[in-house]
Amino acid sequence: MEIKTGIKNTSEIIVTEKDTAANYGSGLLKVFATPAMVALMENTALNCVKNFLPKGYDTVGTEINIKHLNPTPVGKKVKCTAVLTKSDNNKLTFEVNASDENNLIGTGIHKRYIINKESFMEKIK
Numbered sequence: 001m002e003i004k005t006g007i008k009n010t011s012e013i014i015v016t017e018k019d020t021a022a023n024y025g026s027g028l029l030k031v032f033a034t035p036a037m038v039a040l041m042e043n044t045a046l047n048c049v050k051n052f053l054p055k056g057y058d059t060v061g062t063e064i065n066i067k068h069l070n071p072t073p074v075g076k077k078v079k080c081t082a083v084l085t086k087s088d089n090n091k092l093t094f095e096v097n098a099s100d101e102n103n104l105i106g107t108g109i110h111k112r113y114i115i116n117k118e119s120f121m122e123k124i125k
Contacts, residue, residue: 001054001090001114008083009048013040015074015100032072037080037106038064041096045082045110049092059092059112060120066108072100082110090114 013019019036021027026035042061049059072078078100086093090113098106 001057003049003052003084003087003092003114005084005087007048007052008081009044010079010081011040011044011047012077012079015072015076015078017074020074029071030074032076032078032100032105034066034068034106037068037078037098038066040078040080041066041082041098041106041108041110042112044080045084045092045094045096045112048082048084048094049112049114053114056117057114058117058120059114061110061112063111064108066096066106066110068106070100070103070105072105076100076102078105 015032020030021033024033024035026033080098082094082096092112094110096110
């Protein structure tokens with residue numbers, strides 16, 4: 001299954017207390033947590049390709065390599081963009097970036113695999 005490269009998706013959130021490092025346990029400060037940024041990046045990539053998949057198929061995240069560059073306080077908007085840069089059969093590679101209202105806050109590469117949902121779930125039983 002081949003999905004054309006270059007497709008792009010963008011999503012936005014407002015940072016809340018639940019998104020902070022203090023809440024995630026990944027730090028002590030009430031700033032946007034790296035795990036929350038990773039989840040946003042993965043979700044943005046997932047939604048980039050989901051409408052191009054046949055019925056019964058989905059994608060799963062397999063690798064993420066990101067840099068968290070700048071802190072973002074509670075109440076600020078974060079915008080994330082995922083661009084499909086490589087599609088090799090069932091292997092998808094995305095460039096992901098996140099920015100708040102002032103700065104680029106994160107950048108990296110995320111990989112996902114296209115899977116048949118039923119087969120995948122059977123394998124893990």
